[in-house]
Amino acid sequence: MPNKITIWKIRNNNPLRKSFTKNNIKLEEFDALVKITVEMSKYLYPYIREILKSKEDPKNYSAIWNDFHKRFLELINERFNINSIRVKKLLNQTENDEIIIKSLLTLSLCLSNEANKKLKSFLYSF
Amino acid sequence: MQNSFLFNQSSVSLEIIGLPDYSNNEDKDQISIISQWKLNIIDKPLIEGKMEHLVPIMDAFYIYSNLLITSDIPLYESNLIDIKADNLHIHNIVLKSSKPDVEPLIIKIGNSLLSDIINCFDQLNESSKVRIKKSVFTYKIPKKVRFTLNNRVKFYNFILPPLISICSLVLFSSILFYFYYPLENEEKNELINPK
Numbered sequence: 001m002p003n004k005i006t007i008w009k010i011r012n013n014n015p016l017r018k019s020f021t022k023n024n025i026k027l028e029e030f031d032a033l034v035k036i037t038v039e040m041s042k043y044l045y046p047y048i049r050e051i052l053k054s055k056e057d058p059k060n061y062s063a064i065w066n067d068f069h070k071r072f073l074e075l076i077n078e079r080f081n082i083n084s085i086r087v088k089k090l091l092n093q094t095e096n097d098e099i100i101i102k103s104l105l106t107l108s109l110c111l112s113n114e115a116n117k118k119l120k121s122f123l124y125s126f
Numbered sequence: 127m128q129n130s131f132l133f134n135q136s137s138v139s140l141e142i143i144g145l146p147d148y149s150n151n152e153d154k155d156q157i158s159i160i161s162q163w164k165l166n167i168i169d170k171p172l173i174e175g176k177m178e179h180l181v182p183i184m185d186a187f188y189i190y191s192n193l194l195i196t197s198d199i200p201l202y203e204s205n206l207i208d209i210k211a212d213n214l215h216i217h218n219i220v221l222k223s224s225k226p227d228v229e230p231l232i233i234k235i236g237n238s239l240l241s242d243i244i245n246c247f248d249q250l251n252e253s254s255k256v257r258i259k260k261s262v263f264t265y266k267i268p269k270k271v272r273f274t275l276n277n278r279v280k281f282y283n284f285i286l287p288p289l290i291s292i293c294s295l296v297l298f299s300s301i302l303f304y305f306y307y308p309l310e311n312e313e314k315n316e317l318i319n320p321k
Contacts (some may be wrong), residue, residue, distance in 0.1 A: 049136060049238045056215045056236035101214055101237065106195055108241035112248035125196040 001032050016080050016087050031116070034123075038115045041107040048108045055101065069093075072100065129157050131256055133249040137168040138242035140249075142256050144177075158257045165243070170233050173221060177258070182206050184247045190217075191244050 001007055010033060011017070013025045041048065051068045054061035073091060080087045090096050110119045133140040140163065147158035160177040167173070175183070186202050190209040193200040194217075202209045208220040217240055221231040235243075250256060 046136075049241065052215075052241070053236065053238040056238065098214060102195055105191075105237050105241065108237070109191055109195075109244050111245050113252055114248075121192075122195050 001029075001036070007033075007036070016084060016090075018079060018081050020081070034116050034119050037107070038110050038119055041115075042111050045108060045111060048104050052101070052104055052108065055097075069100070128161060129155060131157065131253065133246045133253070135242040135245040135249070137239060138246050139166045140164070140246040141166070142250065144256075147257075152257070156255055156257060160256075160258060165246075167233070167235065167239055167243070170235070170239075171231060173231070173233075179206060179224075180258070184250075187240075187243055187247060191240060194240075 009021075009023065010025060010029050012019050012021045013023055014020060050061075050064055054064035054068075058065065076082075076087065076090050080090070082088065082091065090099065106119070106122045110122075112118070128143050128145055130141060130143045133142075142157055142160060143162045143164075144157040144160040146152040146154055146156040150158065152158055160180065163175060163177075163180050165173040165183075173183075182204065183206065186204060186207045186209060190200060190202040193202065194211065200209075200211050206222055206224075208218075208222075210218050212218050212234070215236055217235050217237075219233045219235060221233070223230065
């Protein structure tokens with residue numbers, strides 16, 4: 001990844017985005033995105049853990065989950081193509097809990113040196 | 127004179143106690159022979175066991191966490207440990223003792239504690255200080271997907287050498303054409319205007 005603009009361009013390969021452009025992502029670029037995600041999850045682990053914990057015990061910690069969920073929906077509305085059926089599923093509050101929790105759990109399990117391989121394995125089976 | 131190593135992740139700590147294998151010329155600060163291990167989860171009963179129980183328990187957690195992401199019904203059962211999901215957030219662990227007349231230990235943990243446990247096991251797996259038969263579970267990439275991703279690279283590798291050779295042949299022959307033209311012209315001129 002030579003610069004941030006390249007990352008931004010590769011991000012647009014996501015068909016759910018408003019700014020989707022089909023660039024045919026290369027294997028090396030896919031690997032690079034996986035590595036960036038793993039590094040981010042290492043850095044953000046304490047936050048990810050707190051969000052998961054707040055969902056486990058909503059009576060005592062509901063504020064963290066509510067804040068996260070609110071921001072998640074805001075970002076989806078802002079950046080994703082809300083006419084797509086898959087995006088509508090992400091926005092549906094009764095259906096999106098499982099997707100969000102599985103995604104957070106996937107990130108929280110990928111902190112080790114072999115996390116790249118682990119994350120790829122999880123991504124292929126989604 | 128036993129060694130002890132502690133692997134921590136948030137609310138979970140894994141302690142490994144044991145000795146180095148001096149017959150293998152190992153350093154005195156390593157562990158190859160585990161005499162005891164303890165998995166300490168805050169607010170939960172202590173889980174401890176012998177060397178032969180550690181790897182099966184690690185495998186159980188790895189397999190279960192993988193099923194949790196990839197499968198709709200995550201469930202792991204063995205003669206040592208059962209793990210199943212109560213719901214999306216709570217997991218039920220049943221630890222069965224190898225000793226007779228000992229009731230199984232039941233622990234309920236959430237996703238946050240589950241990820242802490244897995245991260246402790248990951249630290250142990252990657253530790254150079256503890257030399258044990260590590261967990262056999264590996265994260266596999268499906269063959270079909272591997273093929274799809276590598277296919278593009280292989281296709282280019284396959285097509286590129288003949289393409290380069292054809293281009294160089296064309297270039298080389300075009301140079302020869304350049305040398306042949308004057309000769310042909312001279313012959314033609316001779317035929318038209320014989321001396």
